[in-house]
Amino acid sequence: MTKILKKPAVFFDTFQRKPDDNKQTTHYCPGCGHGILSKIIAEAIDELNIQDSTILVGPVGCGVFVYYYFNVAAVSSAHGRASAVATGVSRANPNGVTIAYQGDGDLAAIGTSNAIHAANRGENMIVFFVNNNVYGMTGGQLAPTSIVGQKTTTSPYGRSLRNDGPPLRMSEIIATLEAPVLVARMAVNSPKNVRNARKLIRRGLEAQVNKKGYVFLEVLSQCPTNWRKTPVDACKWIDEEVTPIFPIGVFKDTIDQAEPQPRDLSRPDFSEVIESLGLKAEEPCPAEDRPLPYPVVRLKSAGFGGQGVLSLGTILASAVMKKGLEVTWLPSYGPEMRGGVANCSVVISKEPISSPIVDQPNILIAMNKPSMQRFAPLVPKDGLILYNSSMIDTIPASLAAPVIPVPAADIAQKAGNVKAANVVILGVLLAKTGLLSFEEMSVSLQETFTNPKLCEINQRALQLGFDAAN
Ligand code: SF4
Missing domain, CATH: 3.40.50.970 (Thiamin diphosphate (ThDP)-binding fold, Pyr/PP domains)
Known part of the structure; x- marks a missing residue:
């Protein structure tokens, strides 16, 4: 047969x-x-x-x-x-x-x-x-x-x-x-x-x-x-x-002679590990009952390498983590760095986060034109798009989400360094969404920038961005 x-x-x-x-x-x-x-x-x-x-x-x-x-x-x-x-x-x-x-x-x-x-x-x-x-x-x-x-x-x-x-x-x-x-x-x-x-x-x-x-x-x-x-x-x-x-x-x-070797899934007690290393465990930070602009914030920060799009994500992620919120930060490098768009995804939630991947951001921060072209059409109508209008002169047609131009590089120049454009736009983000207060981010910036001069410039950039949004 x-x-x-x-x-x-x-x-x-x-x-x-x-x-x-x-x-x-x-x-x-x-x-x-x-x-x-x-x-x-x-x-x-x-x-x-x-x-x-x-x-x-x-x-x-x-x-x-x-x-x-x-x-x-x-x-x-x-x-x-x-x-x-x-x-x-x-x-x-x-x-x-x-x-x-x-x-x-x-x-x-x-x-x-x-x-x-x-x-x-x-x-x-x-x-x-x-x-x-x-x-x-x-x-x-x-x-x-x-x-x-x-x-x-x-x-x-x-x-x-x-x-x-x-x-x-x-x-x-x-x-x-x-x-x-x-x-x-x-x-x-x-x-x-x-x-x-x-x-x-x-x-x-x-x-x-x-x-x-x-x-x-x-x-x-x-x-x-x-x-x-x-x-x-x-x-x-x-x-x-x-x-x-x-x-x-x-x-x-040697399969026939080999004994089965199941692996043990038990995990060591974290506090025992900390103690055996002679370290002091940090007190877990209790989550504050603060409102979030979305039940799960899915933020994409994108631009050229060197525009601080990844550090914008880390600054925000560490600041919200200190408030007891769940947060993930995921950078994207690879071929995108060669003349295209580098980006990072930040997910913020009160509940444990199942995936750090952001396919459809509800907040987009676009620092250059390619990132605006690529990610803005993905933002739904209840989302928010902030873009660096110092560098982006045209935006894609028929976007669903509200779009806010921020002349971030020009404002950063006034703050003392064009490289602080990312912090300018962070200030606008806080003012528009209430994700964190100005004071909370200001404290976080002081911890991030240990160089006093840099800290001063970034504090100024945050203030100017915050004020520009109001
Ligand atoms: S035949 Fe084609 S698919 Fe297969 S290994 Fe070679 S290149 Fe790859």
């Missing part, structure tokens, strides 16, 4: 990453090994009925979008940090099944230390290490796993033993450690290898269900795009060129 190939139930019905007319396919290139591996992992999750307890930690690299495909709990991690993030996930969820999915640039270059230490600690997790001998997502640069002679965009004459050293064999390295219970290398380039991979993946996941400890599965995966080969030739290349350097096989398997 012909077996009908079905999409594993753990995959989402449609993959939201793709445009509307093409939500059934993944973002992977035709012939890529990632898709095959994803399917085998998904099938094993289905078979073991662990969808509800699985937590997947994604990497940076071609595998970055795994969360678009697997309908399980998922966390994204910074480049190379999946094993570290998975450590936290695994320890915080001792009954879950933690999967880290990483490529060779991610795990064997920037993340080597994270990966090796997680393995050495024997964390309860399974790590899929996708080895395609190249940095895939960024255009095919030399990876630690590129084979000698392999031409890449950064090794046009081929990998040189003398310049680059031999390829890094992660499975062999990790198999020398005491803690891992299963270390194996497999491939997804042929039906026989896929069958073998399926067995190992199931065994590794079962070990996670039984809390047997750390499992490392390296997967030789074809990257036709960056190898500049057809999918068929890419599969052949693994057999002919890659497996002689990276032999397929099981390097260590």
